[in-house]
Amino acid sequence: MRRKEKRLLQFAGLLIAALLFLPNVGLWSLYRDRVFENSPEIVEGPGGIPQIQGVNVRPQKDAQVGRDGMRRKDWHDYEAIRRDAARSGNGEQGKPFPLTDTDRVDQAYRENGFNIYVSDRISLNRSVADIRHPNCKQKLYGEKLPNTSIIIPFHNEGWSSLLRTVHSVLNRSPPELIAEVILVDDFSDKEHLKGSLEEYMVRLPKVRILRTKKREGLIRTRLLGAAAANGEVITFLDSHCEANINWLPPLLDRIADNRKSIVCPMIDVIDHDNFGYETQAGDAMRGAFDWEMYYKRIPIPSELTKDDSSEPFESPVMAGGLFAVDRKWFWELGGYDTGLEIWGGEQYEISFKVWMCGGRMEDIPCSRVGHIYRKYVPYKVPGGVSLARVFTFGWREDIRVGGPMHTKKVCFDAISHNSPVTLYDCHGLKGNQLWRYRKDKSLYHPISNSCIDSNPTERKVFMNTCDPSVPSQQWLFEKTNTTILETFNRNSN
Incomplete structure (x- = not known):
């Protein structure tokens, strides 16, 4: 009798515990997720992969519904990040290449304005350091983002610098977000940019090459690429860039939120001598101009950062070379003025039109792209020698x-x-x-x-x-x- 009573009491206890515990399983799961997500026990391991007590954890990739009802997800490619973190060699992790006096000869700079000898000795798939704000690694972006056509105009660009641009874009972008990569050749006369380039790009099915019939200059070359684009968004890049980790979703997310936004990544500096990758002086700053219309970078007012320097912020004008825009909105604005030559001034034209037509100009700190600032500009000028001036x-x-x-x-x-x-x-x-x-x-x-x-x-x-x-x-x-x-x-x- 006592044995039966004991069993009944045990069963009753289990039943009571189940009635008390099961309805709260969901609450416990929510509490557990929040506690572990913010727990100091979670640290960043190699390649930005979170670790708990030394064990690699793959972050949740499933979409989450926010308070606004939007479904957002983590767009990071952690496998690619892990592979990049394991790379070593010349220029890997964006480190400067060790230069010798021979590497600095003038001939190395003559055709490109940067040291092409060093560029040729660095992998086309080299890794770069993730120098984003720590908050960027935790951000979620829309589960369904518009795709984009990447437009890269070039004129007599170096082989390795051009290919490194293309590879970095393809390697560090979610494939479903890249509609195509359009290389627009502005009447280059270098042999390596003719048949050899065509043969190389055959292995990259998303890449196609357009060519002008005469020297057009940067703006008309961009317009040719934009007119041929099929993507929902147009993203313009220069031909000597390197996209950083998860650079694309932060840009497309802002355009998905407001199609009249033109968004720009943070432009990092790739040294023209040793190809070291680092931030610009002062890092995130707003674009502006003085009374003589020269482009300036000025500090961001504290009211725009909202105590979080990883958040997008408005900027009066863009730097001009790297930005994304809704394709239909770009043409609604009238595109670029076709009378603009070579480069310079186009960033003001497009920026002013955006503000006058009810749009927004934003810089996105969680999107970073490195850019080589040339030692000098080696361009040939359409229409004659540029000395025919005052x-x-x-x-x-x-x-x-x-x-x-x-x-x-x-x-x-x-x-x-x-x-x-x-x-x-x-x-x-x-x-x-x-x-x-x-x-x-x-x-x-x-x-x-x-x-x-x-x-x-x-x-x-x-x-x-x-x-x-x-x-x-x-x-x-x-x-x-x-x-x-x-x-x-x-x-x-």
Whole structure:
């Protein structure tokens, strides 16, 4: 009898426990998830993979419903992150390549404005460091995002830098979000960008190549790519970039939320010498411009960050080269002005139209793309040599573009003998920008001990050994002030 009573009591206890416990299983699961999600016991392991007491945990990839009723998910590709974290070698993890004096020869920079010798010695699939704000690793984005056409215009781009751009985009983007990658060749004359490029891209089915029939410049080349695009969103990139981890979903998520948003990634710096990958000085800052319409980067007001520097923020204007926009909205804005040449100024045109037409311009800190800022711009200029302009001889003994009342902040710049003559930001320190206008009508560069020469056939302006008998070194100006020239040349003899 006692044994039966004991069993009845045990059964009754189990029944009571079940009645009390089972209705709260869901609450316990919710509590457990929240506690573990925020627990200090969860730490970040190699490649950004969360660990609990040394055990790798694959984060939840299933969509979650937010308070707004939207389904969001984690778009990270953790397997790709793990593979990248295990890579080692030249330039891997975005580390600088160890340079020797041989690596720094001028020839390495001449055709691209960056050290192509170093670029060629770094993997086309190299890994980069995840330098995002820690909060970015926890963010969820819409379960259903629009797809995009990636448009990459190029002109005489280096082989390895162009291919590294394409590979980084394909390797670090969810495949279902990439409708296509469109390479638009602006009349390149380098052999490696013809048949060899066509043959290489056959193995990448999402990549196609368009070519202009004459030199068009950046803007008309972009427009050609945009007109051919099939994706719901157009994403413009330069031809020497490297996409960082999970760069694309944060951009597309903002456009899915508001189709009239133009969104820009944080533009990181890839060093033109050693290809080290790092943030810009000051990192996240807003785009702006001064009274002379020169692009500036300014601090973000505290009211826009909302105590979280990983959140998107509005910006008056974009930097211009890297951004995403709803394809239909881009054409509703009228696209770009087709009269714009080469590059420069287009970011103001598109930015102003966006604000005037009820759109938004945003920078997205959780989206990062590295970009090579060239040592100098090696472009050939459509329509002729760029010296057919108005010039001013500055008091710093430099040569500036524009008349005396409207000079621009760019100067003639040359780095060495036989290097191209380019326009670069005036720094006022003489050096590479120090010039003399000699009595033999040549423009002399004391640093390289050479003169400006030209090749009209190839439309090139470059430094060469001074020779008064060479017609291509004789520079005549329609209007000159001899008094200013005498002062400018006071030390030329």
